Amino acid sequence: MAIRTIVQDGDPILKKKCRPVTEFNEKLGQLLDDMGETMIAANGLGLAGPQVGMLKRCFVVLDQYLDEDDNEVDEILEFVNPEILETSGKLTIFEGCLSFPGRNGAISRPQYVKVRAQDRYGEWFELEAEDILARAICHENDHLDGVTIMDHAKVFYEDLTPEQIKRLNLDEDYE
Numbered sequence: 029m030a031i032r033t034i035v036q037d038g039d040p041i042l043k044k045k046c047r048p049v050t051e052f053n054e055k056l057g058q059l060l061d062d063m064g065e066t067m068i069a070a071n072g073l074g075l076a077g078p079q080v081g082m083l084k085r086c087f088v089v090l091d092q093y094l095d096e097d098d099n100e101v102d103e104i105l106e107f108v109n110p111e112i113l114e115t116s117g118k119l120t121i122f123e124g125c126l127s128f129p130g131r132n133g134a135i136s137r138p139q140y141v142k143v144r145a146q147d148r149y150g151e152w153f154e155l156e157a158e159d160i161l162a163r164a165i166c167h168e169n170d171h172l173d174g175v176t177i178m179d180h181a182k183v184f185y186e187d188l189t190p191e192q193i194k195r196l197n198l199d200e201d202y203e
């Protein structure tokens with residue numbers, strides 16, 4: 029495993045469309061291992077292929093939950109050639125991106141998603157997600173089509189005055 033360099037704002041690769049993954053080999057496993065490690069090291073909730081310079085349709089997200097004994101579990105979920113099958117609900121909150129440090133954009137995302145993807149061995153699976161995990165999946169999936177928070181954000185937190193932040197009601201102001 030190795031930590032890879034995260035592509036930053038201004039790199040044209042972030043605007044490119046990724047190609048489907050066709051080879052499910054050791055190299056893909058290595059890439060996904062590295063992406064998971066890089067995401068954790070950067071304290072991120074997700075990381076997509078283009079963010080480590082690979083125009084491949086794959087991403088990782090961090091699923092954080094409590095197990096039966098109320099222990100916090102951090103699980104890295106891997107998605108290869110993902111497709112969003114269903115969405116519902118809508119919530120507008122600020123979200124960041126490891127490629128745009130210091131920028132938090134107010135973005136409307138579905139509250140629920142159903143996604144279909146392949147794992148690192150090429151096996152298809154379906155997953156339903158809500159709230160933060162649904163948001164992370166949508167965010168990372170956008171990266172695969174060259175879409176980032178810079179395209180979606182209705183306003184950036186950093187551009188607001190303290191007075192505006194106090195009065196902010198994202199779901200009403202930016203629907």
Ligand SMILES: [Zn+2]
Nearest residue numbers: 125126127167
């Ligand atoms: Zn991102």
